[in-house]
């Protein structure tokens with residue numbers, strides 16, 4: 118009989134887990150609290166406690182070819198960065214294509230997940246769910262994949278700011294922010310410069326009388342657009358750049374990249390300059406923030422210190438009077454109320470997980486926590502890879518190191534975290550941070566789907582160029598090994614066509630003599646960049662591999 122796996126949540130992590138379970142011959146049973154799929158990407162007109170909330174104008178910060186599931190490219194006519202409603206449509210297509218919905222029990226909440234008494238031999242779990250009529254059900258499962266998300270419990274750190282009870286205006290969290298209507302003609306302070314903070318501040322600054330953006334650390338702000346207007350993640354996240362950042366001195370890479378970025382807008386001049394270097398931390402992805410600062414619509418401020426009636430005091434001693442509203446973009450805390458308390462760790466219930474996936478203390482690795490991770494890349498390919506690994510571990514096809522090894526690695530994790538605490542101002546985020554390519558390649562190795570440069574070089578030299586010099590698109594993990602997809606090669610060969618497709622809305626004049634037939638977007642990227650630097654990098658790269 119097929120092993121039964123409980124999937125908690127039908128957001129994108131839940132969907133891909135159902136699909137991967139089916140691939141591995143497991144029987145997925147998904148429980149979703151709401152009445153629809155999509156999780157975070159299902160927009161709600163008003164905030165609902167316990168659910169995640171997104172704003173009306175949200176557009177992805179990762180591009181379609183990089184963020185799609187590895188065996189289901191996004192439609193060619195999709196724009197490269199899309200509105201949340203369009204991404205939700207893609208998830209609906211995915212669910213339909215692989216017929217996933219019949220495995221989902223909607224309006225059913227998972228209340229508790231506990232090891233069964235014979236857990237150490239069977240690895241089984243007792244799962245209690247509550248359905249729409251409030252009735253409890255008991256289930257037994259061979260595995261549990263936790264896909265309940267991490268953006269549901271906003272952190273509103275009012276207590277950190279003396280005088281907050283005297284504030285005469287309104288305080289919001291970005292979780293409840295929908296659009297700027299309520300802020301028209303007002304004076305607004307936005308606190309925190311994450312991706313949400315940047316978006317919210319820019320949008321409010323278009324209709325408010327004055328908008329301030331307060332940040333403790335500052336940030337490196339990059340646009341979605343790279344050289345020649347190509348998606349930034351496609352040009353930045355390649356195996357080539359990965360190898361280079363590993364090989365070259367970090368200080369040099371940082372210097373070159375920061376210099377490049379400051380060419381567009383000097384972070385010091387714009388009041389954005391952080392203390393950390395570019396590669397040390399997540400960047401803020403925002404195309405309009407510098408422009409709004411240039412127009413004076415958005416004013417950068419230092420860290421918020423406290424409130425005095427309608428005035429806000431900042432750490433540099435400046436005071437802004439008559440503030441009508443403050444929007445805190447101060448993140449979320451992760452809560453898994455249904456999991457055994459023994460799996461949680463740390464004051465905020467944050468978890469230590471082996472490879473950010475498996476709780477190391479369990480005797481049997483039949484439970485995995487999906488997507489509890491931060492990376493400088495799209496989250497979907499990460500969750501898909503995690504799902505492929507976790508299901509193979511549950512199915513007994515992959516094995517984790519013995520518990521002692523993992524527990525001793527826990528020590529290493531703890532030390533690494535301590536190290537991160539020192540270099541990051543937000544230790545919780547630091548603990549979740551992974552290096553995108555290293556992480557995916559590690560798991561790909563574990564399940565045997567990492568493309569081998571040497572084997573590919575002999576068999577398919579065209580493909581090898583695309584895979585190793587081109588964007589790190591997820592299709593490459595479907596070329597070989599378990600879960601191989603016959604369309605993967607074609608998907609890689611046509612990825613730039615799908616990038617170009619949505620632009621082809623007007624016939625443009627093309628001069629008779631093209632420079633060469635080689636002018637693929639990829640070539641353009643290289644040529645458009647610093648030619649000398651590119652050649653230099655390529656030489657090192659070739660020297661390394663051949």
Ligand SMILES: Cc1cc2nc3c(=O)[nH]c(=O)nc-3n(C[C@H](O)[C@H](O)[C@H](O)COP(=O)(O)OP(=O)(O)OC[C@H]3O[C@@H](n4cnc5c(N)ncnc54)[C@H](O)[C@@H]3O)c2cc1C
Pocket residue numbers: 125126127128129130131148149150151154155156157158168169171175176177178179184225226227228264265266267268313455487488494495496497
């Ligand atoms: C504003 C914002 C923008 C983002 N933009 C991007 C982007 O552009 N690119 C990118 O790669 N990532 C982005 N992310 C990251 C984002 O987290 C992921 O893209 C993704 O949405 C996570 O999906 P998930 O399925 O893990 O969680 P969620 O989407 O949160 O889904 C969790 C699901 O589980 C259900 N659930 C929860 N608890 C229970 C329970 N006890 N029982 C039953 N069901 C339950 C919920 O109802 C929900 O449907 C963004 C995040 C935010 C907050």
Ligand SMILES: *[C@@H]1O[C@H](CO)[C@@H](O)[C@H](O)[C@H]1NC(C)=O
Pocket residue numbers: 178179311312313399400402491492493494495
């Ligand atoms: C995109 O935005 C979300 C939400 O702020 C963030 O978690 C994620 O890391 C961002 N992606 C990248 C590649 O920066």
